Amino acid sequence: MQTKFKVGQAGRIVAVVLVLLFLMWGNDRLNPFIVGLLHVWGINVILAVSFNLIYGYTGQFSLGHAGLAAVGGYTIALLTMSPETKQLIYLLEPCVWPVSEIQLPFVAALLVSGLLGAVVGFLIGVPALTLRGDYLVIATLGFSEIIRLFFVNTPGLCNGALGLKNVPTQAGLGWTWGLAILTILVTKALVDSSYGRALRAIREDEVAAEAVGVNLSYHKLMSFVVSAFFAAVGGALLVELWGSVDPSVFTTAFNTGVITIVVLGGVGSITGSVIAAGIFTGVSELLRAAEYPRTVFGIDLPAMPGLRTFLFACLLLLLILYYRRGLMGRRELSWDAIASRVQSWMKRRTS
């Protein structure tokens, strides 16, 4: 090994630029199905990586992700819809005043969504993170459901159970993947810093971490708030993609999807989550097609609603039982690792 040129640094920058350029180019040129697929992949990356921060690195199992994503989704919908649309879709009660008139540009609305998600995350985190293990799981589930019921029960603000539709879809692939890459970079920076070491110490043993001077509540809360910010951004992008939002989306099934991705990729591996999000998205869309009625080799297959979620639950169960390490374990796929692989392979070839 003679050279120590920075393959990692260069590779990373080149890859990011190339990916973003390709996506911005492809946004209007690629097949709409592929574009949709790439969108969902990117959003799943945001949701999974942010969940991995709190679950994989900090060791706190939270079921609040769905609620936080819902906060982001509703916020962006309310902020980007035009006053005219709002007048049209509020059937139960007229829209309350300040919300009915507000319309912000996409970027501002997205930022507000993320920040509001972080604020809600903070408000949930302060009480909930004093709890451990089982109690934390139940408490975050409770908060998540309260958020959902808030949307159901405020017809003047969020249109109740009908949800919001005709949300303008403005985010291109560049936005989705730009934010996905931002999520990855922020999480990576956080995890590699002294904060990250504190978080991992908490994951391994809270008592020991506290004994060596790690401030438990501060570090857990910080991790939770960052995770909440990105969960809300993910939720906001999801609503941008669908053009609609209603409270029934953000239930346990939503969490199950995110957990499946993280477990499949490896709990505590960012690149694992990215790869797993891609696999999950692809398989999910293929199975969505299988849910419709069709004829294969002369056999009439009926519509099979529920099949997709059923199979994913089976997959999650099998992963948890037999493959808890996931694809990557706690390792990361990096350019340095690839470069050293390639170098050692070439060395073997030449010698």
Add this chain to the structure above:
Amino acid sequence: MALSDLAQYVANAIALGSIYALVAIGYNVVYGIVKLMNMSHASIFMLASFLAMWGVYRYSIPMWISFPVALLVVAALNVVIESVAYRPLRGFRISAYTSAVAVGVMIENFVVFVLTSVPKGFPRPGFVTGVFDVRGITLPMVTLITIPAAAILFLSLFYLTRRTRIGKAMRAISEDMETASLMGVEVNRVISFAFGLSAVYAAAGAFLWGWRFPVVTPFIGAMPGLKAFIAAVMGGIGSLTGSLVGGFVLGLAEVMLVAVFPRLSGWRDALAYILLIAFLLLRPGGIFNIRLEEEKV
């Protein structure tokens, strides 16, 4: 509020509370022994009413056969689920928990697959549909049946845990699994039994619930399941008497909220969660302050 109204509300609250308590027992029996929050319990609840309904409408089995058969099937299924999905993960609490979530979603969507999400009616025998009238207090028959039925089920559970061999073994394991196993208690068999028992109580709760709210969809388990879970936490998770008290308190709180503030009826479910969080933060041991061991996940 007139006295007769109050009496009606209280009777309804007790009936609702005893259903929550029956389902909560299922959580507590399991938690007390293997320290697993069995999130698939709500799906077992739903599956029991689905099977009972399916037997009656699809295969025209009389109700008095269909209901017990459904009960036995879910009990057997829960035993199988335990041995496949939870036993290998004993000791890995978060993994076991994730596994329970997966099993719950699996059952739910399997039923979506078979039934589609179109709501179906739940079969009710003739004797539960009437209305009973005493001095101006009108009570649905189902309320009058629910309360003694639940009482019998509770009493038999107390008898089971205090007096019988297997009940004593269950309590021994919940105290200390290792010591119990050294004393010759067959841990795996007792745990299987506990899971079967848990499903039996879920099914009984599901039938009483179905006679009260006669609709079957693949998602009916979620709400009563979560409420029962909250009742279990309020009573002190792992405690059987606690689940009884927790169920009644929750039932009373819900019915009274709607009775006193009819405008807030949409917030009924939120109230349950607020109670849950308040209990977790202020009194995590539940009403009786039962201590939970802090274990590494």
